[in-house]
Amino acid sequence: MLASRLTYLRKECELTQAELSKKLKISRSAYSHYESGQHDPPISTLILLADFYGVSIDFLVGRTSSRKLYPK
Template sequence: MATFGERMKELRKERGLKQREMAEICGLKVRSYQQYEYAENYPTVPGLVFLADYFGVSLDYLMGRKDEQE
């Protein structure tokens, strides 16, 4: 199964967004967002919920616990 960082990159690319654009959506600096994709840092719980809602996926999918987006 994919890691959180791999899922973030995959979901971002599916939407045709650049890291800079995704950082703006999340209210982060680009480097902070990049740390998510490079598995150097993780969002807070409210941040995870925001991302799951934004991409329309479950938290289990986002965190790499399931392969079905639901």
């Protein structure tokens, strides 16, 4: 679920993996591994991604379908 959400959000922002990894200051290969599901990002990177996209970590990992950061 995480890999597909990362791909979806990145494409929605019309960014390449290289562009996104540069914005987040992580290597493109590391980010590529997250999107392909080969590796899980550390919590610090999950926080960075959630903040960048304005979503919760629960949304990123598939625990909720609500993109809202603080659903009520």
